[in-house]
Amino acid sequence: MIALVAAALLVPAAARADTASGETRARQVARALGAVPGTAWLLDPRADTVVVLADRTVTGARLDRVEAATRPYGDAVRLRRIDGVLGLRLSGGDPVTGGGYRCTAGANVTGGGAYYFVTAGHCGTAASTWYTLGGALIGPTAGTSFPGNDYSIVRYTGNVSHDGTVGQQDITGAGGAYVGEHVCMRGGTTGVHCGTVLALNASVNYAEGTVNGLIETNVCAEPGDSGGALYDGSTLLGILSGGTGDCTSGGVTFFQPIIEILNAYGLTVY
Structure with a gap:
């Protein structure tokens, strides 16, 4: 028995x-x-x-x-x-610059009477102060979570305008992505590109550390696009973490969900 x-x-x-x-x-x-x-x-x-x-x-x-x-x-x-190398979309000199690197100001948010932009966490670890490409002061990194997560917020303290749009797209709310959703991203290097959500809750092992809970898409991106906003119409969905490939051959990209960022710092879009 x-x-x-x-x-x-x-x-x-x-x-x-x-x-x-x-x-x-x-x-x-x-x-x-x-x-x-x-x-x-x-x-x-x-x-x-x-x-x-x-x-x-x-x-x-x-x-x-x-x-x-x-x-x-x-x-x-x-x-x-997959072709190429999975990496953080970070390089030197772009619309927002700091510490010798460039990233993308993903989307503007507000909370506690202050204004911020959200970007990738690995950008926040690279620089403590951010500037426009023309050298105008934007402000300091006010919060960062990387690795594990991949998000940062930068506070506006300089005389740089900060409206509630991503390019020509007005952002009026934030939400969660779903598989099969048609989405677009606006990056500081590549501009606006669109594609489809392929999966949720992805984990990526970058050389710099592992990031969990990401959105996978087939939207293309290149170095300097880090922090770029992922959106569906007027709804903000996420912030670019990293990926592989480029906008000539294509590739895969991973995004930090926006709701987690907003909840972490008590912020809202506007």
């Missing part, structure tokens, strides 16, 4: 994974994968499968680890190689 019970509990790993929910598999894969730079994982809710992305830097022992983390699950976990 004891032997029968023991035998019944001994089930191959692949069989155990097949009976698990997509969210459970995602947590299992995340633990096995660890923080391998150049990788990301996300849940495809339409197929209830986990997708693991690996860029071209994932080779040798790194690739062996990724394959070992995904192999036991069969078709329930898919490994997808």
